[in-house]
Amino acid sequence: MKESTYQAFYHLLFDHAKFGIVICDFEGIIIDVNPFFCNLVSYGKEELLKTNITVLLDPDEIAAQPLAIAEVMKGTTVLRDRRLRNSQGVFCQCEIHVQKLDEEKVLILVHDVSVRHEALRLSEEKCRRIVETAQEGIWEMDQDHRTVFVNRRMAEMLGYHESEMTGRTVESFMFEEDLPDHKKQMEKRHQGMDDCYERRFARKGGSACHARVAATSLRDEDGNFLGSFAFFTDISASKEKEETIVHLAEMVDSAPNSITIHGLDGTFLYANRKTFELHQYTAEEFGRINLHELDVPESEALINERIERIKKEGSAQFQVRHYRKDGSTFPLEVFVKTVEWKGIPALLSIATDITEREQIIAALRNSEERLMTLINASPDIICFKDTQGRWMLANNSILNLYCLKGVDYTGKSEFELADFTAPVFQEAFRNCQGSDDLAWEAGAASRTLETISDKDGNLHDFDVVKVPLFNPDGSRQGIVVFGRDISVLKNAESALRESEQKYRQIAENTSDVIWMMNREMKYTYVSPSVYKQRGYTQEEFLKLRLDEIYCPESYQLITELFYKSLELGRWIAGPMGCSRFCRRYCRTCHGRFCSAGFSDLCWRTCRQEFNPKQHSAGRHRKRSAMVRLVRV
Secondary structure, three states: OOHHHHHHHHHHHHHHOOOEEEEEEOOOEEEEEOHHHHHHHOOOHHHHOOOEHHHHEOHHHHHHOOOOHHHHHOOOOEEEEEEEEOOOOOEEEEEEEEEEOOOOEEEEEEEEOHHHHHHHHHHHHHHHHHHHHOOOEEEEEEOOOEEEEEOHHHHHHHOOOHHHHOOOEHHHHOOHHHHHHHHHHHHHHHOOOOEEEEEEEEOOOOOEEEEEEEEEEEEOOOOOEEEEEEEEEEOHHHHHHHHHHHHHHHHHHOOOOEEEEEEOOOEEEEEOHHHHHHHOOOHHHHHOOEHHHHEOHHHHOOHHHHHHHHHHHOEEEEEEEEEOOOOOEEEEEEEEEEEEEOOEEEEEEEEEEOHHHHHHHHHHHHHHHHHHHHHHHOOOEEEEEOOOOOEEEEOHHHHHHOOOOOOOOOOEOHHHHOOOOOHHHHHHHHOOHHHHHHHHHHOOOEEEEEEEEOOOOOEEEEEEEEEEEEOOOOOEEEEEEEEEEOHHHHHHHHHHHHHHHHHHHHHHHOOOOEEEEOOOOOEEEEOOHHHHHHOOOHHHHHOOOHHHHOOHHHHHHHHHHHHHHHHHOOOEEEEEEEOOOOOOEEEEEOOEEEEEOOOOHHHHHHOOOOOHHHOOOOOOOOEEEEEEEOOO
16 A cells, blocks of 8 residues: 555544544644544544543543553553543543554544443442342342341341441341251352242341342352352241131131031031031031032022022021931021132031020020919019010919900000090000109109909009119110009908007906916916006016916926926916916917916805915915916
8 A cells, every 4th residue: 555545544544433443642632633523522533632531531530540651662562441521511421442553643532432431320320229139039148148238128027227237147136046047048149049039037026027039149250159148038927827828717717607608509618617617527428518408498498588688689688407427416596698719709607506595495485384374473563664665574463463364465555444444544545654753753663552442443553663674784674564453452451550550448347357368477467457466567476477476386387387288389278376366378479479268166155365476475366266378
């Protein structure tokens, strides 16, 4: 190639190159530059010539890493990343190749890598943003298992700041019981094996964080273990849900009710343990049974009808009877609801064994029947009313009294029942609410004496008791009315009073002495005639002891008769001699002992007046007497 041609080619390449070309001496003085470099630093060619190139370089970079001119003079090509300052003082990133051109000059090729660096910076920024905003935790450790890097999400998962985790071993964030399995995983990483698994980590507060781990082994070109890099997905919430589901399944399985899920065709899809126990089947045996086989014929005939009703209304409640494995049957109360099971429509059934309830109901029914028999057999009138005065229960006695036999009285007040009873009771029925109000106001049982006419117009006296009933919270519950016909009793009491008055007149006016004594043989009563016969007033006589009245032999005899009468419970008579009383009739009444009839036979025959106050000791007159005692 001719020299002129070579020079033309050189100038063409120099002027149109897409990179900067600078020729300078070994001192750094610029000798020549191409247009691209002038545009890059925003200087004219004339401004750059004879300028030292170090003026355009970042002084900090020069201080940190000199240009290495000595190496270039030896023929070594030097590659450096430098920042060039343009005329506005703005730096741009460049890649500089420096090589020896000849013995006096150096060739510097300048490539603008600002765009590439910016793209790299943007890429790094993007990656950093992805790492920082990722929902997965990122954790890098070195060959000694020490933390080199964690992203913010990883630190948040464990409740730390990134700086708190850096430098700590991975094992320091684990529970002791999980370390053996972690050791096995680390052996795989050292062998260059990647793996996915689940691991628990200890949060800062001590709680557990469950994570799914995707770990990758880091190795150098020679296969040496450098550490591990892993992504962590927090599955604590799903783990808690799984544990909750497990607990719920255990609770359902241990529930006291039978819980099943079956298809619309009666095929069982799920059954809990109680279901197997009630029906006496194993889980495997029960899984082969259809609902139609469990129901007794009466219940089985209603299955399709009930399923249609449940599909229409969403749920239903009813009672059925099921077969056990041994062929026996038992009652169930079932609540059924439509559900979806693994994408198909199904029915959820919750059944309760009501065998005991039916037995209790039967026992209560029998008890109520016996109680009603007793209530109806009572001659007293009995009625139970609610808080509004409406009759809820009444026995035969009150129904017969008010001519309401056969009338549906339940839920009716006396005002309403007045139209059904006999005319003689209608006015009383319309005005009886007042006595109920008095009982409610008193808050306790009230007692009144009421005169009630029967249907024939005969008047009867009733002892009426009204008892208000209250709930535990103090609210009203009802009122119970008891009434007893005491007409006969009142008549008997009147006759008794008349009889007592008659006999009292006899006792007060008889010439014989009548007295009463108690169990301690002390006088409690003596008739006034004692004064005529003995000279004592009634008050004086009642203060005397028995041994002050009788002589010793008579005192002994009457004491014997007293206790014998107490033992035999009848009249006992016996003669005795006494200087003070001649004849005595003794009896007992209601546990109180009475001596009646001091008939002095000698007095009647001799007509002699005898006064014990005129007697002196040792001068007792002997008189015959008859003593009679009785215990009643």
